[in-house]
Amino acid sequence: EAQVTQNPRYLITVTGKKLTVTCSQNMNHEYMSWYRQDPGLGLRQIYYSMNVEVTDKGDVPEGYKVSRKEKRNFPLILESPSPNQTSLYFCASSYRSNNSPLHFGNGTRLTVT
């Protein structure tokens, strides 16, 4: 089954404790992206990747890191999480560039206390 898999689904952590949210897709997609979704603000793009070893900032990249060492994986790293990063995070992928439909994972709900 074609899918984007995120882990974990739920995560509660404390300020400053480094964490990684994993994302994997099995569709051989070139384009991958991370979003955060907050009430009243909608989905905002954090980082995106056009292909292996090619990443770029979205609209809200501060406090986040990403890497794309393999085509299928695109982890999101929070080196020193803060409470304002409490949010619902989605990973997405598409066949090629940003003019193909995005396939989304089921989300990771992160709480930073």
Next chain:
Amino acid sequence: EDQVTQSPEALRLQEGESSSLNCSYTVSGLRGLFWYRQDPGKGPEFLFTLYSAGEEKEKERLKATLTKKESFLHITAPKPEDSATYLCAVSGGYQKVTFGTGTKLQVIP
């Protein structure tokens, strides 16, 4: 900066009562306009892509249209299972995808 504005924020319809959702956008070099459906606790699910003004696409009770400044999602004779949040997004020339805040649709039996 690319911008997407959706209206209304929320819409309550009786079953069978047709209506339209609006998506206004500004983008430098439109590469595609997308409609997604999002159910509570889930990731958005793709519905349509529109690439140029005048284009229309249909799927069951949904029809999406595109002009140079806005897109409409028409819902004909909706059913309760159409209740969800509908998201509009645009892709521009910088490989980014910008989403609107969505319209939350509730269809009452």
